[in-house]
Amino acid sequence: MKNNLKVLALLVIIFNIACAKTANTKEEDNHHTPISSLGKRLHVIPQGSHYCDGNIYTSINLSKLNFKVKFDSSAIYQTASPSNQVDINKLYGFSDNNNLHHNYSARFGWRWRNNELQIFTYIYNAGIVSYQRIGTAQIGVEETYSIEVANNSYIFSFQEQTTIMPRESTTTTAIGYKLYPYFGGNETAPHNIKIWIEEF
Known part of the structure; x- marks a missing residue:
């Protein structure tokens, strides 16, 4: 009888440890990439x-990315x-x-300069980078972005621009992997930076 009780007690202890470990793992996962009740994923630099x-590496094969x-x-x-304030941080997009991605890719970029949040297109073709200002984002406001693959062009849309x-x-669609938020440029993030992104 005593042996049966010892076995039962041991099983209860093992079960509790396993449950605690699972719960902790879920908390850690959520800490890194939490998802709000609205489905937006919080990315923290x-x-x-x-x-x-x-x-994380996420492969893609797409003709348009909306978010x-x-x-x-x-x-x-x-x-x-001060000279690094002009550096463009990376927002979201894909390799191609x-x-x-340093050979072929398309994504949006951003920077804080002249008291505004400037948004850019940012691409690589055959290892050569090029970019262009497309607009200004508002702090605390959810705004729409898209990148469309159209033969020999990328069509970037930000709000009404x-x-x-x-x-x-040379691929018909964009084949590669997702590109996530990245700070820099030359410098690292001066403090924790939070960006909410939701694909649709």
């Missing part, structure tokens, strides 16, 4: 880092070196041509 939390973004006041920053950028990829 920690202070002293270039990359956001939850920056909404909301910045909060953490998007307001001052670089340690079944290749690395549209900019066409050249595309040299």
Whole structure:
């Protein structure tokens, strides 16, 4: 009888440990890439880092990427070196041509400069980067973005603005992987930066 009680007690202890470990794992996962009740995913770029939390490899094969973004006041920053304030941070997009993103890719960029949140198109073709200002985002306001693959062009749309950028990829659709928020440029994030993104 005593042996049966010992076995039962041992099983209860093992079960409780397993449940606690599972719960802790879920909390850790949610800490890195929390999802609000509205379905928006919070991406956090920690202070002293270039990359956001939850920056995982996700393959894509698409002709258009639609998403909404909301910045909060953490998007307001001052670089340690004033010359780096012009650097463009990366927002969201994808690599292309079944290749690395520094060879072929399309995404939006952003920076805080002249007291405004400036939004850019940002592409790579055959390893050569080019970008263009497309508009200004508002702090605390959810705004819509899209990147469409159209043969030899990328069609970038931000709110009511549209900019066409050249595309040299040879694939019919964009084949590659998602590109997540990244700070820099030369410097790392001066404080935690929060960006909410929701695809639709």
